[in-house]
Amino acid sequence: MGEDGTRFFLYAAAWHHTRPVSNVMRLLCSLDNLTQRQPTFLQSFLVYRQGEEVSVFRNRCPHAGKAIISSDADIPLSGEQLWRCSAHGALFDPVTGEGLSQVCLNAFLTPVTHQIDEHLQLWIDD
Numbered sequence: 712m713g714e715d716g717t718r719f720f721l722y723a724a725a726w727h728h729t730r731p732v733s734n735v736m737r738l739l740c741s742l743d744n745l746t747q748r749q750p751t752f753l754q755s756f757l758v759y760r761q762g763e764e765v766s767v768f769r770n771r772c773p774h775a776g777k778a779i780i781s782s783d784a785d786i787p788l789s790g791e792q793l794w795r796c797s798a799h800g801a802l803f804d805p806v807t808g809e810g811l812s813q814v815c816l817n818a819f820l821t822p823v824t825h826q827i828d829e830h831l832q833l834w835i836d837d
Contacts, residue, residue: 737835739758739767740758741831745758745760745765745833746760750791750793750794752780752786755770756769756770757770757779757820758833759805763827765827766807766808767823767835768820768821773820774799774814777798780797792805793805796815799814800812807819808820808821808822823835823836
């Protein structure tokens with residue numbers, strides 16, 4: 712942890728920087744609104760919760776630049792564990808954002824810097 716209270720961590724093969732919740736970040740939701748181990752689409756972000764750990768990604772495919780979720784029909788059904796690109800069907804791991812289909816191998820969804828506060832509110836750096 713840095714002297715100013717910032718934290719650094721390695722995630723999805725890239726360094727991400729989190730900082731205490733400030734006016735730069737905005738509230739996305741409460742953790743209570745996220746179903747455990749169910750990919751969720753919120754306000755144009757892809758969100759996945761495992762316990763109190765959360766992954767947040769931009770809704771853009773690294774291959775085609777198209778939206779992963781472009782309509783309600785693209786939202787994963789209960790029990791589905793992967794994101795499926797609406798443009799070409801590529802699959803992505805909801806925890807790491809890693810592309811799992813041939814067309815997106817070695818590609819990752821763009822992570823969003825986020826933080827969970829003491830009230831279990833999820834804040835994002837938009």
